[in-house]
Amino acid sequence: MHVDPRTLGWLSRALTHEMSALQQYLAQSVLARLWGDTALAAKLRHEALEEMEHAERLMERLILLGVAPSAGNLPPARLGRGVDDLLAADRQLELDAVRLYQEAAAHARRMRDGDSVALLEAILEEERAHVQELDDMQTQRVQHG
Numbered sequence: 001m002h003v004d005p006r007t008l009g010w011l012s013r014a015l016t017h018e019m020s021a022l023q024q025y026l027a028q029s030v031l032a033r034l035w036g037d038t039a040l041a042a043k044l045r046h047e048a049l050e051e052m053e054h055a056e057r058l059m060e061r062l063i064l065l066g067v068a069p070s071a072g073n074l075p076p077a078r079l080g081r082g083v084d085d086l087l088a089a090d091r092q093l094e095l096d097a098v099r100l101y102q103e104a105a106a107h108a109r110r111m112r113d114g115d116s117v118a119l120l121e122a123i124l125e126e127e128r129a130h131v132q133e134l135d136d137m138q139t140q141r142v143q144h145g
């Protein structure tokens with residue numbers, strides 16, 4: 001199968017993003033647990049597992065294309081001194097994800113790589129949902145003080 005090298009590049013960038021997101025949510029979950037906020041810790045851990053599943057789907061696509069998955073250097077997890085810091089860092093992470101998947105899907109569409117388009121657009125929708133979840137969490141925090 002001919003594989004467009006730039007599509008492979010997008011898939012690898014997406015994998016790096018997902019491994020970074022997994023690291024960030026998991027580290028924040030540990031931090032929240034250390035704060036004694038078990039509800040937040042559980043929520044963040046759940047997010048980490050969703051990002052791990054994204055990484056898994058990208059790995060499957062890469063392996064089917066004959067490439068060994070290799071995430072790039074992961075940036076440090078963004079932590080903070082309070083819940084607002086964590087949610088702000090996560091919102092930025094998710095907005096970056098939305099932009100990355102939009103560009104990656106657009107490229108795959110130009111290459112008429114339907115399987116990659118389907119995967120990238122499916123994850124894009126889930127990243128949009130992540131932005132919405134974070135906005136809902138922030139709204140609830142404002143309402144409940």
Ligand SMILES: [Fe+2]
Nearest residue numbers: 018021051054
């Ligand atoms: Fe993700």
Ligand SMILES: [Fe+2]
Nearest residue numbers: 094097127130
């Ligand atoms: Fe996400």
